[in-house]
Amino acid sequence: MRIRLGCEMRYAFPYPVPMVVMLNVHPSRAADLEAPDTPRTDPPVPVEIYRDGFGNLCGRLTAPAGNFTIGTDAAIRDSGMPDPVHPDAAQHAIEELPAETIVFLLPSRYCESDLLADEAWRLFGHTEPGWARVQAVCDFVHAHIAFGYEFAHRDRTAMDAYAGGRGVCRDFTHLAVAFCRALNVPTRYCTGYISFIGEPEPHPAGDFAAWMEVYLGGAWHVFDPRNNSPRIGRVMVAYGRDAADVPLTHTFGPNPLVGFRVWADRIASLDASGDAPVLPEEPLPPQSMATRTG
Template identity: 45%
Template sequence: MLIRVGYEIAVEVTSPTAVYTYLNVHPQHKKDIVWASPEETAGTRQIDIHGNEFVRQTLPEGETVLTHDAIVEVSGLPDIFDEHAAQVDPAHLPAECLPYLLGSRYCETDRMSQIAWSRFGHYQGGADRVRAICDFVNAHLSFSYGYARSTRTALEAYNERVGVCRDFAHLVITLCRALNIPARYANGFMGDIGVPADPAPMDYNAWVEVYLDGQWFTVDARHNQPRIGRILVARGRDASDIPLFSTFGPHRLNKFEVWTEEYKGLQSNVGKHVRPARRISTRYGPAGRSPHDLGLSPFVNCMI
């Protein structure tokens, strides 16, 4: 299956400004790119401590448009989750999993431990416990882009009972970690493939990876069903590790568009078609409003 992904972001700065971005597909998917234009975001590419690629660059004064359009080959299979996977005792976890057991900026495991054990402690661990957590979070939180707030933590989402995809992910992560299940935050592209079209604006998505029975599995409490065509961009402890777009100076976000959809043309025609029609980005309001106006930091800005 071929999936078309891309973005167009227009940023305006008043003086040369350093920018870090996590916008392009994860290194594990580079081999699956069958066509791309242009050759990804300009700048210096580096790998962070979690194995993600990010781009560093300095934007010149004025408006800069960052854009990328690519076609990626995927299996076409839905997310795999082993319903019989067992929880691994912390004493036997690989060292790489240990950071994903601890609290982090948006995931207050210490403050949610009692809640986690009282609600899910009676499950035998492993897949049953993770499934129960996802079912709970899906039912407990109401989703709307209007609920977006860049400072909301997992505990605040739990108490407020609202959020966007990152809040669903943070709450699942926190509950899993409090129950000694390694869990990490992931974001990337995911379109409406194999499911009815979502009326919500197209956007980057956030989900969770949990470690059970010696491997990582994808779970997504926001949609709460296996999905097709999920393409990873980055993973970390929570959203603070992998902000889509971080600036180190005042800026104005003039445009933010994302597209993700199945490419149904012939592979020989790749690159001969215009960008997909479904390019929606209303979540940040009308063009011309600044991130500060929209409740986002004008300096360092975590968008998902």
């Protein structure tokens, strides 16, 4: 399967503003891209690409005053299979964990696993360690939080989401991450694309999404407390301890966003020879505005 994915963000800056963006597909999926998903800007400005401490690709630039657009557009090969499920994946004893996973056991800005530890063990201490326990966390969070874009708030933490019972996908993920870390399961926060391939219509407007990966059975596994079911066409952009590590855009000044769209669609058209599908030459039609935190 081939998927066309990308995004476009339009700003109206009052003066030149430095930015750091995370819009490239994660290096772990770079080999699946048909061409580099280099960020493009209008008007054109230099974009310096570097890797952060987690290995995510970041773009550094200075946006000029006035109207400014930044985005990406690429085609990626995908298995077309839903997220893998490994119910036999076992939880590791802490002393057996690889050193690089330990940071994902610690509390972080939005995931106060230390403050939620007692509640985590009260709710899930009776469950079987490993895959079943993580799934129990996701089932609980999925049922506990009411989803709504109107509930988006950039300062909401896992504790806040637990107390308030509402939020967007980052809030579902922060709460599940905090619970899992409190239960001694290394858990990292992920952001990227989730397509609607295979999902019943009508589909909502495209958006970036948040989910998590847990370390069980010697590997990282996807769990999605917001959707709470395997999805087709999930493509990671970045991972970190929580949303503070992986903002799609970080502006060092005012950031008046005036337009936003995201797409992750299966490419169905074929070229004249009947071989590989081709990308349409025209830009994708505009979608309705959607929050970046969904």
